[in-house]
Amino acid sequence: xxxxxxxxxxxxxxxxxxxxxxxxxxxxxxxxxxxxxxxxxxxxxxxxxxxxxxxxxxxxxxxxxxxxxxxxxxxxxxxxxxxxxxxxxxxxxxxxxxxxxxxxxxxxxxxxxxxxxxxxxxxxxx
Numbered sequence: 001x002x003x004x005x006x007x008x009x010x011x012x013x014x015x016x017x018x019x020x021x022x023x024x025x026x027x028x029x030x031x032x033x034x035x036x037x038x039x040x041x042x043x044x045x046x047x048x049x050x051x052x053x054x055x056x057x058x059x060x061x062x063x064x065x066x067x068x069x070x071x072x073x074x075x076x077x078x079x080x081x082x083x084x085x086x087x088x089x090x091x092x093x094x095x096x097x098x099x100x101x102x103x104x105x106x107x108x109x110x111x112x113x114x115x116x117x118x119x120x121x122x123x124x125x126x
Contacts (some may be wrong), residue, residue: 004075009118018063029067
């Protein structure tokens with residue numbers, strides 16, 4: 001049996017990365033590919049959720065191939081993302097659209113809410 005590995009996955013704003021480490025922390029595989037966002041209108045920065053999932057799958061497959069291991073040798077998976085964003089699902093749980101943190105369409109509303117209730121809400125978010 002091959003040595004067990006740990007998979008790290010990072011779906012960032014611009015790149016999808018998968019990295020495999022052995023249990024001593026040595027990198028044994030890596031694969032990255034562009035994860036493009038599409039501005040649909042001024043201030044909008046969105047990502048197609050099906051394309052995002054396909055990119056994640058391709059990054060993992062490339063990483064596993066690069067490491068020369070079997071998927072069953074992955075003992076655990078850690079995931080990271082680009083930070084703030086909104087990933088919407090429909091009522092059936094199917095993906096609708098991803099709105100990235102670079103999107104600014106709600107900036108005026110956020111500023112208005114901050115002015116009105118920010119002093120009460122900020123301490124609750126710490």
